[in-house]
Amino acid sequence: xxxxxxxxxxxxxxxxxxxxxxxxxxxxxxxxxxxxxxxxxxxxxxxxxxxxxxxxxxxxxxxxxxxxxxxxxxxxxxxxxxxxxxxxxxxxxxxxxxxxxxxxxxxxxxxxxxxxxxxxxxxxxxxxxxxxxxxxxxxxxxxxxxxxxxxxxxxxxxxxxxxxxxxxxxxxxxxxxxxxxxxxxxxxxxxxxxxxxxxxxxxxxxxxxxxxxxxxxxxxxxxxxxxxxxxxxxxxxxxxxxxxxxxxxxxxxxxxxxxxxxxxxxxxxxxxxxxxxxxxxxxxxxxxxxxxxxxxxxxxxxxxxxxxxxxxxxxxxxxxxxxxxxxxxxxxxxxxxxxxxxxxxxxxxxxxxxxxxxxxxxxxxxxxxxxxxxxxxxxxxxxxxxxxxxxxxxxxxxxxxxxxxxxxxxxxxxxxxxxxxxxxxxxxxxxxxxxx
Amino acid sequence: xxxxxxxxxxxxxxxxxxxxxxxxxxxxxxxxxxxxxxxxxxxxxxxxxxxxxxxxxxxxxxxxxxxxxxxxxxxxxxxxxxxxxxxxxxxxxxxxxxxxxxxxxxxxxxxxxxxxxxxxxxxxxxxxxxxxxxxxxxxxxxxxxxxxxxxxxxxxxxxxxxxxxxxxxxxxxxxxxxxxxxxxxxxxxxxxxxxxxxxxxxxxxxxxxxxxxxxxxxxxxxxxxxxxxxxxxxxxxxxxxxxxxxxxxxxxxxxxxxxxxxxxxxxxxxxxxxxxxxxxxxxxxxxxxxxxxxxxxxxxxxxxxxxxxxxxxxxxxxxxxxxxxxxxxxxxxxxxxxxxxxxxxxxxxxxxxxxxxxxxxxxxxxxxxxxxxxxxxxxxxxxxxxxxxxxxxxxxxxxxxxxxxxxxxxxxxxxxxxxxxxxxxxxxxxxxxxxx
Numbered sequence: 001x002x003x004x005x006x007x008x009x010x011x012x013x014x015x016x017x018x019x020x021x022x023x024x025x026x027x028x029x030x031x032x033x034x035x036x037x038x039x040x041x042x043x044x045x046x047x048x049x050x051x052x053x054x055x056x057x058x059x060x061x062x063x064x065x066x067x068x069x070x071x072x073x074x075x076x077x078x079x080x081x082x083x084x085x086x087x088x089x090x091x092x093x094x095x096x097x098x099x100x101x102x103x104x105x106x107x108x109x110x111x112x113x114x115x116x117x118x119x120x121x122x123x124x125x126x127x128x129x130x131x132x133x134x135x136x137x138x139x140x141x142x143x144x145x146x147x148x149x150x151x152x153x154x155x156x157x158x159x160x161x162x163x164x165x166x167x168x169x170x171x172x173x174x175x176x177x178x179x180x181x182x183x184x185x186x187x188x189x190x191x192x193x194x195x196x197x198x199x200x201x202x203x204x205x206x207x208x209x210x211x212x213x214x215x216x217x218x219x220x221x222x223x224x225x226x227x228x229x230x231x232x233x234x235x236x237x238x239x240x241x242x243x244x245x246x247x248x249x250x251x252x253x254x255x256x257x258x259x260x261x262x263x264x265x266x267x268x269x270x271x272x273x274x275x276x277x278x279x280x281x282x283x284x285x286x287x288x289x290x291x292x293x294x295x296x297x298x299x300x301x302x303x304x305x306x307x308x309x310x311x312x313x314x315x316x317x318x319x320x321x322x323x324x325x326x327x328x329x330x331x332x333x334x335x336x337x338x339x340x341x342x343x344x345x346x347x348x349x350x351x352x353x354x355x356x357x358x359x360x361x362x363x364x365x366x367x368x369x370x371x372x373x374x375x376x377x378x379x380x381x382x383x384x385x386x387x388x389x390x391x392x393x394x395x396x397x398x399x400x401x402x403x404x405x406x407x408x409x410x411x412x413x414x415x416x417x418x419x420x421x422x423x424x425x426x427x428x429x430x431x432x433x434x435x436x
Numbered sequence: 437x438x439x440x441x442x443x444x445x446x447x448x449x450x451x452x453x454x455x456x457x458x459x460x461x462x463x464x465x466x467x468x469x470x471x472x473x474x475x476x477x478x479x480x481x482x483x484x485x486x487x488x489x490x491x492x493x494x495x496x497x498x499x500x501x502x503x504x505x506x507x508x509x510x511x512x513x514x515x516x517x518x519x520x521x522x523x524x525x526x527x528x529x530x531x532x533x534x535x536x537x538x539x540x541x542x543x544x545x546x547x548x549x550x551x552x553x554x555x556x557x558x559x560x561x562x563x564x565x566x567x568x569x570x571x572x573x574x575x576x577x578x579x580x581x582x583x584x585x586x587x588x589x590x591x592x593x594x595x596x597x598x599x600x601x602x603x604x605x606x607x608x609x610x611x612x613x614x615x616x617x618x619x620x621x622x623x624x625x626x627x628x629x630x631x632x633x634x635x636x637x638x639x640x641x642x643x644x645x646x647x648x649x650x651x652x653x654x655x656x657x658x659x660x661x662x663x664x665x666x667x668x669x670x671x672x673x674x675x676x677x678x679x680x681x682x683x684x685x686x687x688x689x690x691x692x693x694x695x696x697x698x699x700x701x702x703x704x705x706x707x708x709x710x711x712x713x714x715x716x717x718x719x720x721x722x723x724x725x726x727x728x729x730x731x732x733x734x735x736x737x738x739x740x741x742x743x744x745x746x747x748x749x750x751x752x753x754x755x756x757x758x759x760x761x762x763x764x765x766x767x768x769x770x771x772x773x774x775x776x777x778x779x780x781x782x783x784x785x786x787x788x789x790x791x792x793x794x795x796x797x798x799x800x801x802x803x804x805x806x807x808x809x810x811x812x813x814x815x816x817x818x819x820x821x822x823x824x825x826x827x828x829x830x831x832x833x834x835x836x837x838x839x840x841x842x843x844x845x846x847x848x849x850x851x852x853x854x855x856x857x858x859x860x861x862x863x864x865x866x867x868x869x870x871x872x
Contacts, residue, residue: 074694102759108544111765117553141759145766147690148683148751150700150773247584254583258510264586315584323538323577329547330581337586 070165072143075157081124093124093155095210097170099201100177100219101129101159102138104325108332109174114146114154118336119343126156130166130177163204171210174335175201175229178219187431188412188424191221195416198225202232211236214381216338218244218331220435222276223355223370224409230357230370231417239382243355245272245280245372246341247327247334252282252312256289259308260297266290271374271389272353274402275409277430280372281398282312286389305394316434326434345379351386352376362387365399369406405430506601508579511593517560529560529591531646533606535637536613536655537565537595538574540761544768545610550582550590554772555779562592566602566613599640607646610771611637611665614655623867624848624860627657631852634661638668645672650817652678652774654767656871658712659791660845662806666793667853675818679791681708681716681808682777683763683770688718688748692725695744696733702726707810707825708789710838711845713866716808717834718748722825741830752870762870781815787822788812798823801835805842841866 081087096113098106106129112118113125127146131139139159146157160166167173178194185193198217205213213236217226222243230241249272257264269288273281284304289297298304319327341352351374359367362385374386391399405426410417412424517523532549534542542565548554549561563582567575575595582593596602603609614633617626634653641649649672653662662679666672685708693700705724709717720740725733734740755763777788787810795803798821810822827835841862846853848860 074690074700077697077699079699107765108547111544111769115553115769117551137758138760141755141761144751144755144758145763147694147700148687148763148766149769150686150689151769152701155699250586251584253586254510258583261513263513263515263591264510264583265588315580319577319580322573322580324574325577327581327584329543330584333547333551333585333587 070158070160072157072159073147079155090122090124093126095126095128095170096172097128097166098174099130102131102135102142104328105176105331108329109335112336114151116153118339124153124155128166129159130163131161133161163201164207167204168208170213173205173213173215176218187426187429191412194225195228195413198229199232199416202229206233206235214240216242223406224413226370228413228416238357243370244338245276245353245355246338247331248272248280249353250334251315255311260289268350272372273399274372275406278313279402279405279430281402282309285392285395314433316432320434342377342381343379346376361385366403366407369410506594506596508593508595510583515591526558526560529562531562531564531606532608533564533602534610535566538567538571538578540764541612541767544765545771548772550587552589554775560589560591564602565595566599567597569597599637600643603640604644606649609649609651612654623862623865627848630661631664631849634665635668635852638665642669642671650676654680659806659842660849664849664852674793679806680774681712681789681791682774683767684708684716685789686770687751691747696725704786708808709835710808711842714749715838715841715866717838718745721828721831750869752868756870778813778817779815782812797821802839802843805846
């Protein structure tokens with residue numbers, strides 16, 4: 001195998017081709033891509049640029065050649081951040097994988113990640129973008145726009161259609177990509193088709209991701225997708241898997257604020273219980289407005305019981321109708337919120353919702369499913385479930401319903417979680433409007 | 437005229453209808469909208485919510501009722517930010533107008549403005565969104581997504597199709613909306629159709645905007661649109677009008693970095709001279725890489741002279757081909773960069789490009805056009821042109837060509853700038869690829 005031999009004064013090595021991944025051929029001909037990736041055998045081709053063309057005092061060769069496979073454009077350079085005055089105090093670079101990277105949610109999210117808005121102004125990041133064969137050209141387009149944005153913190157961008165390659169060494173995996181439901185497809189069919197994707201991605205995470213990777217599943221049906229992913233990644237703590245219910249939480253806060261005539265920052269302690277579906281339970285019993293129980297502030301309890309939940313859930317559908325597109329921007333914002341809630345300490349007395357693993361939960365919710373519950377974090381990436389919540393009959397009845405649904409979904413994907421033969425008895429269609 | 441009489445313990449007053457603007461009727465029925473707007477006579481209807489329903493210790497009635505017309509949803513509340521612990525140290529709220537607010541560039545930009553990423557974490561903002569009758573429903577969708585994003589700094593959102601209403605009291609006007617070129621339309625036709633929009637918007641800015649409003653024109657052909665807008669706003673300093681060439685600057689930096697094999701943050705002093713069109717001049721004579729003149733770092737001068745400019749200009753076209761959409765995300769990033777360059781001090785020895793008014797320029801460029809030139813700012817919203825730049829024959833020749841084009845464009849819109857009868861002799865199509 002030929003290995004690149006470059007003196008430090010030449011910075012770059014070039015293009016290759018591989019069997020599984022695509023190599024990027026843009027007008028720029030100086031690309032690095034040292035092969036093979038951990039799973040795919042492929043040729044290493046390396047070449048230097050003409051020595052008289054460039055001076056690159058900053059860029060240095062990667063220590064581990066495998067780390068730089070499938071990089072894109074300017075992001076193929078490697079940096080000794082400790083060698084530079086401006087970047088010396090930065091944290092160690094972290095790898096963040098994003099699936100469905102060519103989609104609209106990602107088109108908002110990636111730029112937020114790269115700008116430093118999520119992980120802070122001293123956290124350099126590497127983005128590893130997972131797409132499909134069909135979306136690969138679009139992935140290149142996304143990477144080009146990231147180049148043109150000149151984000152100082154964005155130090156690497158890789159694009160690939162191979163989850164094993166993308167998830168190698170990642171500290172965060174944001175799993176946004178999922179197949180949309182085809183015409184006439186039942187929820188069971190959707191569970192199966194997406195479940196297979198998340199089973200594969202779980203295996204890939206298990207094989208190569210950081211042992212402490214945090215996995216946030218956005219692609220629907222996200223709770224059960226997260227369960228499938230987790231079950232296929234036995235070497236990663238179950239606690240590290242999340243299903244996104246933060247957009248529901250944000251919408252619920254906004255609707256309570258609107259009803260109460262206060263700004264949304266006055267609403268706290270908002271829990272979404274259960275499944276990210278129409279059985280979800282936005283909890284107005286424990287939520288607070290200006291520190292007071294919601295029911296003391298909003299006296300229209302009929303509205304709370306009969307209209308509030310529907311308002312939260314119909315939001316996506318109303319939006320599609322008005323705007324002609326699904327709520328990509330606010331979904332991306334809620335993903336940012338969800339990540340920030342894990343990397344910054346939760347404000348005293350407050351909490352946030354996330355779909356997490358139920359085993360060991362203090363609420364008596366069935367074990368071994370992924371269920372949205374109230375969480376607090378010390379800002380270390382981990383969380384604990386909140387103990388001081390109250391229940392009444394109305395809340396419990398609804399929690400039982402969403403729990404039953406998630407148990408049914410689990411039976412429906414038993415073939416994907418290694419628990420025998422699937423049996424599907426999903427009673428009704430519970431996809432949220434606007435998320436078909 | 438009935439005026440709302442509300443005791444401080446009830447926060448909200450309700451829905452109205454008006455002749456010109458739309459009132460927003462969503463499920464939420466508590467909306468404030470005190471009329472009339474400065475230009476439109478319309479009815480004021482005010483009503484209070486049932487007193488036993490809400491407690492709203494924070495929201496207060498607007499001092500000037502006109503200020504709250506056409507507000508959206510939760511953003512109809514008004515706040516005494518000085519009364520609260522968390523917001524006491526915040527700056528005074530600023531009004532930011534965005535036209536083309538339902539479009540894709542805005543869909544990225546608005547969330548950046550609202551998140552605090554542009555004006556900082558202590559700058560509350562009001563967004564005033566200008567759309568068309570056709571896009572009004574989409575504007576509502578955008579406003580809904582802004583609600584659901586719970587941005588603490590975003591305190592007001594208004595949506596309207598009336599520029600006079602939208603531009604009232606704004607400190608920033610980001611003019612993104614423009615008509616795309618129809619099939620078979622010449623550049624002259626595009627200049628005329630968009631020129632009319634920008635003439636009207638100039639008049640509206642002149643009528644009601646802050647006397648120190650900063651106007652950034654993004655809609656194409658942006659230089660001449662900016663000139664038209666400026667000429668129709670004689671009471672606003674000509675210096676306050678900008679045409680966006682920052683995406684060109686960013687792309688030029690990236691291409692030089694790629695060629696040199698260095699990270700893009702090593703490229704500085706990048707000027708785009710002239711028009712945001714194919715006659716634009718990305719200046720590699722004055723630009724620097726790691727503090728050295730580009731020509732000392734990139735020895736392939738043939739590439740600089742023959743390929744570099746084309747690479748910068750073709751970027752948008754390549755992107756559309758790959759990604760299927762135009763470069764909305766990176767355009768929005770470049771708008772953020774352009775604003776930030778005016779509100780933060782320019783780093784020592786560096787500069788940025790902006791399309792600004794030429795009268796009084798030190799380079800000998802024809803007066804009375806909007807021309808991209810190198811600028812520095814103290815961070816006060818204002819700028820000065822950089823004096824220590826050098827020219828060679830090659831650079832001057834190209835500057836002369838883009839200058840000639842802008843002078844021709846100016847003659848072509850004389851009817852819109854109050855300078856007589858238009859005469860169009862635009863020699864060729866110089867729209868940038870991907871911006872048709």
